[in-house]
Amino acid sequence: MAESAPVITIDGPSGVGKGTVARLLAARLGWHLLDSGALYRLVALGARRRGLSLDDAAAVAAYARGLPAEFREAAGGGEVRVLLEGEDVTDAIRTETVGNDASRVAALPAVREALLDRQRDFRRPPGLVADGRDMGTTVFPDAPLKLFLTASADERARRRHKQLKEKGIDVSLPDLLSEIAERDRRDRQRAASPLVPAPDAVVIDTTALDIPGVMAEVERHVRRVFGPAAGGG
Numbered sequence: 001m002a003e004s005a006p007v008i009t010i011d012g013p014s015g016v017g018k019g020t021v022a023r024l025l026a027a028r029l030g031w032h033l034l035d036s037g038a039l040y041r042l043v044a045l046g047a048r049r050r051g052l053s054l055d056d057a058a059a060v061a062a063y064a065r066g067l068p069a070e071f072r073e074a075a076g077g078g079e080v081r082v083l084l085e086g087e088d089v090t091d092a093i094r095t096e097t098v099g100n101d102a103s104r105v106a107a108l109p110a111v112r113e114a115l116l117d118r119q120r121d122f123r124r125p126p127g128l129v130a131d132g133r134d135m136g137t138t139v140f141p142d143a144p145l146k147l148f149l150t151a152s153a154d155e156r157a158r159r160r161h162k163q164l165k166e167k168g169i170d171v172s173l174p175d176l177l178s179e180i181a182e183r184d185r186r187d188r189q190r191a192a193s194p195l196v197p198a199p200d201a202v203v204i205d206t207t208a209l210d211i212p213g214v215m216a217e218v219e220r221h222v223r224r225v226f227g228p229a230a231g232g233g
């Protein structure tokens with residue numbers, strides 16, 4: 001039974017490091033990985049390419065329901081490749097423009113509904129690490145371990161800036177900060193599955209932590225919930 005596979009949900013705002021933490025944790029446990037943000041990004045990119053208006057909820061939701069996308073998991077925790085209609089769009093979905101469009105389509109309840117089963121299909125033995133905004137509240141409300149990562153908007157803008165710079169993309173820090181603030185506002189205030197911690201989520205403030213620091217904290221909770229054998233080193 002798919003439902004019997006355990007799930008660890010990792011939710012939080014943009015730029016908090018969820019993606020990295022989810023990837024490292026899934027690789028270490030040997031579990032599957034769901035990057036749910038990639039699904040919203042794929043819907044945004046595909047809808048644009050088809051010339052759909054992002055305000056046309058019915059059309060975008062219909063597209064999302066049949067989303068012609070595929071995730072190719074690499075063995076041993078390598079990067080997951082993302083295909084849209086057979087084309088590798090792993091990098092194309094990471095731009096700030098697609099991120100902003102994704103935040104818009106993610107505000108449409110019909111689109112969220114259309115992606116529910118697709119996300120739940122990722123729950124397969126031996127387990128799933130699911131990264132997003134509403135993994136613990138809406139998609140996997142029965143997950144035995146729910147983590148919610150936070151960090152100040154300033155710190156998240158700095159992290160994103162560094163990441164983009166490493167890729168050779170030069171964006172101004174103030175612009176990035178205002179974009180992050182705008183996206184946060186939209187993600188938190190939308191009526192459908194807003195970005196809030198589940199009542200039973202563990203909130204980890206990562207503002208003053210590096211990735212190993214966050215991982216140590218995460219592993220501590222994994223051991224607490226799944227026993228010492230799952231905790232790793």
Ligand code: DC
Nearest residue numbers: 036037038040102103106132133134
């Ligand atoms: O995590 P990300 O930046 O790839 O997410 C892109 C957008 O999708 C972001 O603005 C919020 C939205 N999103 C969502 O609403 N629910 C999720 N489970 C994941 C992402």
